[in-house]
Amino acid sequence: MATTQSEDFEPVLPGPGASDYERYLRTDELLALQPDPARAAHRDELLFTTVHQSSELWLKLAWNEVDEAARLLEGGDSGGALRLLRRASLCLQYVTGQLDMLEQMSPWEYQAIRAQLGHGSGFDSPGFREIRRVSPPLGQAFHALRRERDLSLVDVYVHGREHEELYQLAELLTEWDERVNVWRFRHYKVVARIIGEEVVGTQGTPVELLGGLIKNKLYPELWQVRNELTELAKLED
Numbered sequence: 071m072a073t074t075q076s077e078d079f080e081p082v083l084p085g086p087g088a089s090d091y092e093r094y095l096r097t098d099e100l101l102a103l104q105p106d107p108a109r110a111a112h113r114d115e116l117l118f119t120t121v122h123q124s125s126e127l128w129l130k131l132a133w134n135e136v137d138e139a140a141r142l143l144e145g146g147d148s149g150g151a152l153r154l155l156r157r158a159s160l161c162l163q164y165v166t167g168q169l170d171m172l173e174q175m176s177p178w179e180y181q182a183i184r185a186q187l188g189h190g191s192g193f194d195s196p197g198f199r200e201i202r203r204v205s206p207p208l209g210q211a212f213h214a215l216r217r218e219r220d221l222s223l224v225d226v227y228v229h230g231r232e233h234e235e236l237y238q239l240a241e242l243l244t245e246w247d248e249r250v251n252v253w254r255f256r257h258y259k260v261v262a263r264i265i266g267e268e269v270v271g272t273q274g275t276p277v278e279l280l281g282g283l284i285k286n287k288l289y290p291e292l293w294q295v296r297n298e299l300t301e302l303a304k305l306e307d
């Protein structure tokens with residue numbers, strides 16, 4: 071007997087949800103994770119939670135790609151690492167872009183949301199915690215590869231055309247560092263705009279201290295080498 075088209079496309083995956091789309095993506099669970107605007111202390115809790123939760127998802131993808139990129143580099147697979155590092159930086163760009171949405175909240179009305187956060191603080195963001203964990207081994211794997219070829223960081227740049235993959239890696243590590251830093255700066259401006267620069271955060275940290283973190287670099291040597299290149303070019307003039 072011929073089946074109708076709708077029977078052909080009955081869900082085949084296990085789990086709750088009316089369709090395989092909902093079952094595979096577990097949309098019931100995912101969409102139950104945000105406060106209902108009608109019952110929340112403020113309806114913008116939906117906006118606030120959406121930005122934070124989606125940031126955590128992109129950060130999770132980002133750190134997984136960085137972690138795997140470090141492993142690939144340790145095995146000498148620079149091409150594979152480059153592919154993943156491009157993705158990781160793009161994740162950070164998205165997370166930075168969505169900070170714009172938070173500035174759609176009224177600073178006064180935000181205080182009603184803030185009152186719901188307990189001691190909740192971005193310092194405890196699982197995504198950023200993992201980024202802090204996986205970034206140093208990536209730097210170590212890159213430098214090990216460079217040393218294996220007996221190249222200084224200056225050599226990687228001056229002879230970049232002869233060591234294309236190492237050059238690309240150095241640039242993607244710099245990009246990763248820059249993206250994390252640009253997020254920090256942008257986040258600081260959001261904080262200043264929503265709660266002010268002269269207050270303390272939900273865990274007692276003065277916001278000014280957050281401003282100080284903007285100077286932090288994941289790979290300071292990759293920034294320092296640019297100074298050296300400029301000096302070197304002057305000497306060769």
Ligand code: HEM
Nearest residue numbers: 122125172191192193195198261264271272273274275283
């Ligand atoms: C209205 C929006 C936001 C406000 C007012 C805010 C406020 C703050 C404050 C005051 C701190 C300092 C630590 C503390 O005392 O809590 C902080 C740190 C932090 N926040 Fe936010 N935040 C906002 C949005 C976000 C978003 C969307 C994320 C994304 C995951 C985030 C992640 C972080 C992280 C990772 C830190 C630690 C900073 C670092 O390591 O450089 N925050 N935030």
